[in-house]
Amino acid sequence: MIYLDNSATTQPHKEVLETFVKASEQYYGNPASLHKIGNDAENLLESARKQITQILNMDHAVFTSGGTESNNLAILGTAAAYAHRGRHIISSNIEHASVLKPLEELEKRGFEITRLTVNKSGHINLDELKNALRNDTILVTLMHINNEIGVINPIADIKKLLKGTRTFLHTDAVQSVGKVPLDKEDMPDLLSFSAHKLHGLKGSGILAFNDVQPAAILYGGGQEFGYRSGTVPVPHAAAAAKALRIAQPNPQFMDWNKSLREFFSSFDDIMVISPENAAPHILSIAMKGVKGEILVSGLQDESIIVSTSSACSSKNKRTSHVIEALDIPPAYRDGVIRISFGAFTDQQDISDFQQAFKKVHRIIKGV
Incomplete structure (x- = not known):
């Protein structure tokens, strides 16, 4: 075939599978446990996190179950945390369902969503985005690369457009990380990606972010610094970091x-x-x-x-x-x-x- x-x-790299198996065998402890086996797992987890944030040039990274959860956490979490600033969000009409559906849910909660149109080639109009911005706009969420037709959004230009505002920029980068990298100087405030799109494993996603603090959308033991409760699958985190390290355009x-x-x-x-x-x-x-x-x-x-x-x-x-x-x-x-x-x-x-x-x-x- x-x-x-x-x-x-994507088919996982052999090296990613080897990392996952080794971590599963040798670092099986719960990273939240206080004993040595738990500490060893925590050290591996934090090593993977550091590698990912350094490669992406982002300050923080939260491990999730995939791109869908990362997008949900970015959108629903930011909306919940910053609703006191405003309840207006801008997106486009060709986003992935894991962006469109959370936005529909926010509309039910009283948020106003502006969906930018695209031209016949799938590009947004930056002037339309500029005109849509308001004092109560708290988030712009636009994918870097469209998963169906490959059209690329000018994230650097969008970032410049938002400079001086209090509007955060979230980018679904599931189709671009490891393939069409963003300029490290123009990273969005929040970035989602999924390891299985770059020859990693399914069930492993990351939400990376800088000067923003999304509210949790999953509640429990307060793992992942309170952003995402649940026992963190350390082997998945290590394998995701490995996949990102070896990914090359x-x-x-x-x-x-x-x-x-x-x-x-x-x-x-x-x-x-x-x-x-x-x-x-x-x-x-x-x-x-x-x-x-x-x-x-x-x-x-x-x-x-x-x-x-x-x-x-x-x-x-x-x-x-x-x-x-x-x-x-x-x-x-x-x-x-x-x-x-x-x-x-x-x-x-x-x-x-x-x-x-x-x-x-x-x-x-x-x-």
Whole structure:
């Protein structure tokens, strides 16, 4: 099988698995315990935390169960902690569900949410963001890289726009950490990521932050400095730090993305959805008059694994909210598939994909 669905999840690095197993065997103590075994586990936990904060250039890091919990803690926690300043939040209409759903919940609690629109390529308008800012805006939450089409938000420019205000910036960086890094001088106030998107393990996320103190959304024993109660899984933390340490942007992604764009341009019924300046590891296309599931199934028959959209919504029969937000001709909206590269992708995979796609395309067209 050739796996080209790395935006859904990634195959763990061998070194990450080795770290997890070693930590599970040798550092199995509860880091909150006072005895030596607990202290050893705590030391490993804090070593992992320090590595992560140093790599990200952030002051604090809280270990969570994944990107979804990290986004929820950032949004719900910041809203609860700073509601006395205001109850207005700005986001966009193409965020991940783990951002959209907490915002919907906050609306039920009396917060006002402004959702920025995007143009036909998926970009927000900075002037629209500027005009949406108010004295009672406490949070802007915008993803760095969109998980479905790869469009990149200008986080550094957004950060500059918020300078001098009391508005915090949260960035869902699940699709960018380890692939398209942010400039260390322009990190947001809160940043979410998930280890399994960069060849780490599922069930392991991080919320990193600087001069902000979100309120807890889980209550219990007060672990993680009170931000996130529950016994911290030290092996997951160590493995997440390992995955982050060995993650490296791959310059070949850009070459493969370009070659596939040129490849798809030879088909008169294929539309490239991802904009030219999108993240190099994500490429979304659409076939006219065909459901994306047909393409996914046909490619799987040729041992190629891709997806229709976000893994979190691919089993939902509705058109993706991201695709609905773009100016895509109706004939193409149901035919979207996403190709995404990872650390184990190579040139042969790209060549094999092209050959398989041509075969599947001929079969679908009946020629």
